[in-house]
Amino acid sequence: MPDETIPQEQRADARRNRERILEVADDVIRDQGTQASLRDVARQAGVGLGTLYRHFPTRDALLETLLRQGFDGLAARADELLDGGLPPEQALAEWLGEFTLRAGAFRGLPASLMATLGDEDSALHASCLAMRTACGRLLRAAQETGRIRPDVDGTDLFALVNALSWIADQAPSLAARRERLLALVMDGLAHFGGR
Structure with missing residues (x-):
């Protein structure tokens, strides 16, 4: 059940960020390996490192x-x-x-x-x-x-x-x-x- 305290637009934005992080991470990790910089993933996805860690804590x-x-x-x-x-x-x-x-x-x-x-x-x-x-x-x-x-x-x-x-x-x-x-x-x- 969706959290009613978070506006729908914000939830949609979070989903887009998550999908963008995964898309970029797939490319970066294929290119650089599993020890690729997560900072690079966040930067190329156009999100802050904190946003990446909110979706993927490790x-x-x-x-x-x-x-x-x-x-x-x-x-x-x-x-x-x-x-x-x-x-x-x-x-x-x-x-x-x-x-x-x-x-x-x-x-x-x-x-x-x-x-x-x-x-x-x-x-x-x-x-x-x-x-x-x-x-x-x-x-x-x-x-x-x-x-x-x-x-x-x-x-x-x-x-x-x-x-x-x-x-x-x-x-x-x-x-x-x-x-x-x-x-x-x-x-x-x-x-x-x-x-």
Whole structure:
């Protein structure tokens, strides 16, 4: 229910500011990485730094908002793949490939995602937890077939595929090798006794 004490025009202005901040932040962070200056974001959006912080009190809150739709899509994609009739290990590999592409959306994002593992107060933590949970469902389904090592857990897998994104982030010349590197990870996860 809208706050009746705030004039409609002011609420509309706040919404426009928020959308403008997100639009500019997407461009600035794609260009400069996740550690881009929030002062630059505010300046380019034509708002004060205080306005930016009213909408997004932390860098992680801004990143989480920018990434939420893609992260929610990845979590839903895990369910689609599980129900899609693919062998579970193939569904897992496909999802991991999509994750590595998404995690490479912004320079510095792989490091930001890994930092959320131990920081439950981070705005990104809940989104990352949802993705790790989705990944865990795929992993368990593949493990139940006996085709994936039983000693691997979701955190292991999250760290491994995030490392692939980090490699491409640090050495863009290796980005073209992402699929090959993921195939090597999948080979390492294979449980040969289950074949």
